[in-house]
Amino acid sequence: MASPEFDFPDPFGPVMAVNPDWNGMDTSPPNDLKFRTSILTNRIPNPHKAVFLTTLDGKPHSAVLSTLSINEGAAYRLGGLIVITVFFLPRFNSVGLLRRTMGTASGIEFDVVIVGSGIAGLFTALRCTQRGLSVLVVTKSRISSSSTNWAQGGIAAVLDVNDEDAIEAHVRDTIASGRGLCDEEVVRSVVSEAAHRISDLVSFGVGFDSGVDGYHKAREGGHSEARILHSKDRTGAEIEGALEAATSGEGMSGLVIKEDWMAIDIIQRKHGDPLSGICGVWCLKSDGLVETIRGSAVILATGGCGMLYNSTTNPTVATGDGVAMASRCGADIRDMEFVQFHPTALEGQERPFLITEAMRGHGAVLMTVEGHTRWREEGGLASDWSYMKEYSPMGSLGTRDVVARATDAELKMSGESHVLLVTEHLDMDSLRDSFPTICERLIEQGLTLGPDPIPVRPAAHYLVGGISVDNFGRGMNDGKVIPGLYAIGETACTGLHGANRLASNSLLEAVVFAERCSEHVSEFILGADKIGDVPDWRAEGLSELIEHAPLGTDLLALRNMMTRDVGLVKSDSRLMRARRRVEHLENELETIWRASLPTRELVELRNLIICAGLIIESSIERRENVGLHYNIDLE
Ligand SMILES: Cc1cc2nc3c(=O)[nH]c(=O)nc-3n(C[C@H](O)[C@H](O)[C@H](O)COP(=O)(O)OP(=O)(O)OC[C@H]3O[C@@H](n4cnc5c(N)ncnc54)[C@H](O)[C@@H]3O)c2cc1C
Secondary structure (H helix, E strand, O other), rough: OOOEOOOOOOHHHHOOOOOOOOOOOOOOOOOEEEEEEEEEEOOOHHHHHHEEEEEEEOOEEEEOOOOOOOOOOOOEEEOOOEEEEOOOOOOOOEEEEEOOOOOOOOEEEEEEEEEOHHHHHHHHHHHHHHHHEEEEEEEOOOOOOHHHHHHOOOEEOOOHHHHHHHHHHHHHHHHHOOOOOOOHHHHHHHHHHHHHHHHHHOOOOOOOOOOEEEEEEOOOOOOOOEEEEEOOOOOOHHHHHHHHHHHOOOOOOOOOEEEEOEEEEEEEEOOOOHOOEEEEEEEEEOOOEEEEEEEEEEEEEOOOHHHOOOOOOOOOOOOOOHHHHHOOOOOOEEOOOOEEEEEEEEOOOOEEOOOOOHHHOOOOOOEOOHHHHHHHHHHHOOHOOOOHHHOOHHHOOOOOHHHHHHHHHHHHHHOOOOOEEEOOOHHHHHHHHOOOHHHHHHOOOOOOEEOOEEOOOOOEEEOOEEEEEEOOOOOEEEEEEEEEEOOOOHEEOOOOOOOOOOOOHHHHHHHHHHHHHHHHHHHHOOOOOOOOOOOOOOOOEOOOOOOOHHHHHHHHHHHHOOOOOHOOOHHHHHHHHHHHHHHHHHHHHHHHHHHHHOOHHHHHHHHHHHHHHHHHHHHOOOOOOOOOOEHHHHH
């Protein structure tokens, strides 16, 4: 009897096996047939639900099989053709046979291509691989070059799923911070799923600090309760490190990660027709060549666009690539006027270093330079000397929009370059134990946490808006799903944050939507149409970009303009001027783009200009001051 050509799932090795000898078969399979099977599952309480079989030419047989109830170790005859024997991995909810990574006439092919290796990208990659898909992660620098790696404060989560009061309080705080523009259904569902996602993170090896009754919980600005899980003041690095380590763990051979591969553009199934769906991405490699990657699903997890501003807490990779790529292929982009500035970035740094909000949760107080001098002379409660008393009933723990704008106003009035974050009234040992990373960083600046006030000022921090997605992270065109396009993490706009993100809700949002997306993608892939011919990157006639200087000048001009005219405080005339300038930059760039081979610098500038245009247009359209959007002409 002819032996079938099966693609064995390396990650599962001997644990799951398709019967290669066709024992028990009473019908011979066609010699040239290849199969991909997936066992899809519902999670608890009945984890094993349906078997799907797909020939490698893409024809699904799921309908015939979806009603099967399958048992571990049992052999089944599917469609009268094949017998498979199924074993389940105890650790995973779902297993499947992979279509292996294939070299194709044009480029390489994976089930799923994920762009970005922060919490959103890595978590989705791990879960998609566990679900039996072949996954490629491309990341434009090192794996850990991400905002995730820099997150300090933590991740907001109510861990007791039965504690309705605590869940309600988290929902309330999120909506209050979002100034009524949050999607309440999204808020409720994200907050309710937090406990499950925290246990997923822990199962991937993330360690959170413990406290008296389980995990230690910190409090941050805008939170009415202490509910932030953290790992000292380096929570992001703990998460990034654990997820990265998990990618080379057991069962992960279906996952490939390429560093220094930068996605340039999404490939549409039919160019110019968003609803035809997408079928891959073009990627710029470190050797300057462009790789065509075919994939039935592309998941954008590219983070924010803080590099649009002179002063930002973000890493240099945050250039809005996902938003720009999605917008070029017709995806709806929303809420771009809501750019969050963090009130307390350390002043005097070439690259601003964030002083986490958790320090204010710990009791640190914001004062002007003058206020601090007077407090030292006259004494009294530190909080009584904070300018924040005038701006928010929560004082220094007000939400970020309020604190950042108040600080900006105080700086404009005083002409100082910074305000002071004061901790000298707090217990030194507890401060140093809770914030070791910040402590070290301050020592490098000649400052001692505690006795020395910390000079801080606002810096661009987080993009609330982004690619408009549904509950599974699917991208939309005019409200209709773009088949195969997903966006998660900071690059996506889910409706959770409304007009202002509540502190420590972004890591939570990223991980919740990463899980939903991976679950949805696993089903989507089974029914996805075969990928036809995919064009290679247009390279003919393009020359190497010889002169990079104009790009540097344009980037500087763009960042200056965004900082001055489209920052914390906007006005109609400034927005109009910004619009004209961006149009000019766009035209300049387009000329270079059409004639040159892509470089990282060129691609990033192109994307930043697109994001700037989107922020300006949304800001012009928003005719009320709400949350992070503040226009003096709307007073
Ligand atoms: C200093 C700092 C502190 C923070 N603290 C907290 C906190 O305490 N709690 C909280 O909830 N949130 C915090 N945030 C926000 C939070 O860290 C981010 O929103 C979150 O980590 C975003 O995760 P992500 O996976 O979406 O994106 P990121 O972690 O930014 O990852 C984006 C990835 O995409 C890659 N990439 C981008 N473009 C391309 C391209 N074209 N091709 C290939 N790869 C690409 C990048 O290299 C990177 O790997 C903080 C942010 C900063 C900057």
